[in-house]
Amino acid sequence: MRGLSTHFFVHAFACFCLLGNGNGEKASDHWAFQAVADPELPRVMDQTWIRNGIDSFILAKLERKGIPTPDRAIKSILERRLSFTLLGLPPSMLDPKDSLLEQLEELLASPHYGERWGRHWLDVVRYADSNGLDENAAHANAWRYRDYVVRSFNEDKPFDRFITEQVAGDLIPWNDDFSVRRSNLVATGFLSLGPKLLAEPDPVKLEMDMIDEQIDVIGRAFLGLTLGCARCHDHFFDPVSTEEYYALAGIFKSTRTMESFKRPAKWVENLLANSEEQQLSKKHQDLVEAQNAVVVAYRERANQELLASGKFNKLPKKPEAHYPEPTRKILENLEKTLKHFNGSSPQLDFAMGVQEGNVTELHVFVGGDPETRGEIQPRGFPAMFAAYEATNFHSGGSGRLELAAWLNSSRNPLTARVIVNRVWRWHFGRGIVETTDNFGLLGGKPTHPEMLDWLASRFIEEGWSIKALHRLILSSETWRMSSGPHSIASEKDPDNRLFSRSPVRRLEAELIRDSLLHLSGELDLALGGSTWSHENRKLVFNHTSEDNTNYVTNRRSIYLPVIRNNVYDLFQLFDFPNPNSMCGDRTPTTTPQQALYLMNSPLVRQAALGFSQKGFGSDPKVRIQLLYNSAFHRDAEPHEIRQSLRFLESFSSKSEPSDKWHAFAQSLICSNEFLYLE
Template sequence: MKLLSITWVHLVASASLAAPVDFIHQVRPILEQHCYSCHGPEKQKSGLRFDIKSEALRGGDSHAPNIHIGKAAESPLIHFITTQDEDTRMPPKGERLSAEEIALLTRWIDEGAAWPDGVDVAQAVDKRDHWAFKPIQPLSGSLDSFVETKLKEKQLSLSQEADKRSLIRRLYLVLHGLQPTPEEVESFIADNDPKAYENLVDRLLASPRYGERWARHWLDVIAFGETHGFEVNTPRPNAWPYRDYVIEAFNKDTPYPQFILEQLAGDTVGKDAATGFIVANAALLPGQIGKDEESKAKARQDELNDMVSITGGAFLGLTLHCARCHDHKFDPVSQTDYYSLQAIFAGVRHGERPLKSADAQKHEEDHATLLLRLAKATHRLLKFEPPALSGTQRTPVHPHRNLERFAPVTTQKLRFTVSATSDNNRYEPCLDELEIYSTSGQNIALASLGAKASASGSWSSDRHRLEHVNDGLYGNSRSWISKTKGGGWVQIEFPQATLIEGIAWGRDRLDEFKDRLPVSYRIEVAQPDGSWLKVADSTDRQTYPGSKAKLAMPQPENVEASVIAEWHDARGELNALETRLSSSKTGPMVYAGRFEQPSPIFKLNRGDVTQPKEEVVPAAVSAIGSPMKLAGDLPEQKRRVALAQWLADPANPLPARVLVNRLWQHHFGEGIVATPNDFGRNGAMPTHPELLSGLAAEFIRSGWSIKHMQKLIVMSRTWRQSSAPNEAGLAADAQTRLLWRYPPRRVEAEVVRDGMLEVAGTLDLKMGGPGFSVFAPNSNYVRVYDPRAEFGPEEWRRMIYMTKVRMAQDATFGSFDCPDAGQGQPKRPRSTTAIQALSLFNSGFVNQQAELFAQRLQKEAGNDLTRQIERAFALTAQRSPAPDEAQVCATLAREHGLPAVCRVLLNTNEFLFVP
């Protein structure tokens, strides 16, 4: 790039003998007049700033550094103020720099760009100097003492403890998301044991209902959905195992470092479903991505951005994605950090993979047994095949399975060479498995037996790899493809020389793909002298008939019936074993990502995939926690493990703070930090920073136990206080941020729906497995999610098991601020709208449950209206009705029926609010 313009070169030369350029009196006025409007204290286009020494010398997002000290001719600053290109010349508007000003700047840089310290117009902000990045300090008092200290500053104090009826309802709604039964409430009220409350807390934390409640909060954070999103929004039918994993993890009180590890690298610890975390977000399907390379690269960048973003938000409480185009403007996250984190996930792809059996060892043993049986069955069928090169015309090749029998020969290597394919050599040949049979009936080509594969050249992707040719797995997704169109060879070497008599091979043993089929080939074995002996080829095969090819008996039609029967029996056994083998090894599938060897990741100029810059290595955020920088050739899996370990290192102050804040938020309705996914400089300040730090320290000290922290919170006087208002508190802190009372709030949609089912007596507590849908079935390519007209027992499970459709809401409860899974929602809004009231009073679901609720009352209280109303209040409000309430309800029941009373009670604030 030519940086110096001829029009002012002579000015530079003539000024070379002058006194050194003075920055304060000569350079800074030029920068202030021409540069500060775009690169000063108010605005920093392209991340470039000229009013602070350190920032100016560092450079911007592009062309950093902009000033090459001592080398004006190589400095982008000089180029942009002298170029004749009107699109890039600076400043873009207003008065251009004069030749004298350009000469001064040039001489200043050549002289060493002297810039005295302490003369900046503004001072650079140390982005690391922020409360969230400070080391965690242990609690120096009780939880309550920190809250009381803040209250005293406002002349406030904690309220008195709530009554026992309110406490048990609060505990159930917060920890379980369900109502307590009237019997449980009365038993707790009557229990005078000093440890009655603590015992209740322990029992609720140990219940499986707890995990179902708290998993929902985590799924909100990561935008978990069971459809792909965007226009077609097709289902992900195997995404639900991740939901079940989260429920199980909360119920087991999985230590938080393990929880992190399992979600980032669950494939290393037998928790395959857990990596659904990485691919929880929406994703474009192949048909929605352009076929050109730029479109594919942009879509891939969006996928990687989601993976970095979800990890940063969930575990660090940082908006890492803000560093995609430039250094983060508020937090100590550089653009290099961002792309280094992308390199962690560079080998992760959206998609399904086999969900490993819980008993992995038994699973592998079953597969190994099937491989032995398969080899015996194939060897049995092999005897029906005419010997190759014997002059007998054999059946045509077939994409599914081909047998090659030859005279027994001792060798240590066999080579399969292709010279033509079924598609006129348009594509490279493909083999899903190459099996080589000894005279004893053993497939000695298996890698598990020590055989090694080599080839003239091989594709390398998640589906097509050289090692797939002898891994004992069938199908296109586990195949080898040559790198040569219409040709190439693959070779298997055994641990020792063995007497062999045949091979079996196929293009796709699952019968899905028929292209790339070798139709002209030869099979050779290595001789002791190093030469190759041909034992079979395709010359005695019949002409390939194309898609009409059938697996036929290779003997003449006039063979004995018993032989035909035996052939069919052997073939049937082999087909059945192939099917079992495939399902045995793959098992059920889970949408938890596919892993492949990572491609290099490059820093992108302003996030543009068409402008790659230097390659980056896998690393974490350099300014936070312990340093973590990995080798560029580190295997994919180890990258994710390293990131999980970095996140769980107590030296990293963010993960513990962020998780504790989430717990606080869901116990009190608002976090100590009101922006739970943004602990950075642009996020909200904590109301009690010392308390948050102390709770984080206690979290780590407890062995990262989430249940321990929840017990600590609910046992506190702060959590147990009454929610009743008082004038002083409302005047000083109307939003109850300082917690002078327990903040009452409406429960979430899931709690409303589950509670209705519970009091109606229809709630199905079946756990796990595929969920239910609240939408009418359809199979359109572009999915239309119309609400179901009717609901039955299949839809009466807890709402956590409702299939989560992106961008489509349940007709009744979607209006209650449910996230649509379009993006993470770590904090739900709490709106009040007319549609909410109309839905709760008039929807078919609510009316149905009100009818069933009435039937329950009639069954449990008989035909006595007074007893029916008392039972209804006990189930919905855990108390008896006041006299006026009982009278109004009785009148309503006589005039409009008992279901009308039930519908009213399901709409009361008492039923819908945490007390």
């Protein structure tokens, strides 16, 4: 059927497969569609364990289950947990004399905090430096959006403002401060980053697929809802009708994401220059053209003079070499001047993003087919919430500003709950709602619904501040729990759904790589910018061309290019998310290939070599302690020192001393204690 895409069939198949799993609950009664409450804190027996409201909610459930009050982890473990959680780096910059709360503030103030937490958000918005799909063209300016995200987290930009900038940044007044305008234009890259079938011959199909992808990422990222399921039929489970889908789609039909639909189609790039910069660039170009005209005119005059001298031999390709000396020098000086002006031309910056288009109200495409049209649907939002109020759209606008206001409304019960749950999941490895991207009827129910609402209420009260939410979570006794097993907790809470202990989690792919470079002393902590030079919109990789992407850099992993269809090998091995779709919940795997990589990878071996140089020339016991402390943030126990010495002594006397220390350093890197957080 014309107009139906692979993206559409994925939605349809997912909905079909889940059709038999309904529980009969009415959509109007679903917990996630009710207003956010502000519940009272529950009473608990062990008041000595309570540091804030989080602890009251957690301990109340543990006590009802007969699970003892959890133990606290030791400070060195908490310091390592805190540093990797907030910065994604080992805790080398922490002063052990400082309290945990003092260390918390130091880490939140670090510019590397935004790199760690910005990467979480890049998972959600399917960030990539190339298009993927049929035309894997370079997103050479996508890095500006990535840097915008990092800055936003560092600045603790209110999350409601963060949403508005990404959905409608180009429409926000900027009061003559062009730096604000520039940042807001870059923010709209959120809507443009998705994969597109650039070689699709049917422009209507291409545009509707793109709009569907935009609706899908907005629905799941901000609302935790699979809105795309309503493209061809009413949503099987959630209260979203096909009419409401096309009312929402009209907003994005009225938005210009593509510059051209001529194959291969081109996405919009917003100019990031103010009027003065644009005028300067134009004047410079006019000057270059004028200088070029002078050179051409002088050459023509010189050629005429040569012909007039009576020499009729054919002129060579570079006749100026045969000009009289004064003429040649004048031409050389003119061409040097022209070359200088060409080389010093101001480079105007561009960024992926969107613009306002022609306001359009869409017909319903029956069954998702653009050729089978139903009634026109005025632009609007799903009326799934009891507090929904009809919105009057600005007559000349797409409706994206109104959409952002609807998403951020205090009457919207989903937005604050969804982001609070995401932050909790990134701290604890599991959300209060386990299905972080699905709060609909087929999603999981919250294990602690009152705590989720209490946190969402505090989040809104604190001005939608992510850092304030960190302070609340990380100052709780719940976050400070030990990960050690407890027989009663293991029996009554085997899956840790009640958060009876701290989870043991493997470091993400980026943290493994950054830690390796950090241990070797080679990590480059420079902030921002691009590490990838590729011409914008040119193919970077497909099945008929070689991928020349260069990953050889010591910059942090967030700055490595993310190439769709060909993700960096370390990232692929250690569960980096598929950049073709949004992901709020990375799923860890354990495979033999991961162990082989740690044993044989040139990156790991080089890092181990640099790491092994620590304490060179010192007493072996002192050197072992130094390596243990660097790798694990703790001292080696006496039995570990003995085992380490035996390992070193097992090498042949003919071996180079550096070889055994290299092997020892790599053995620490390959250990679970290095790769996992307690």
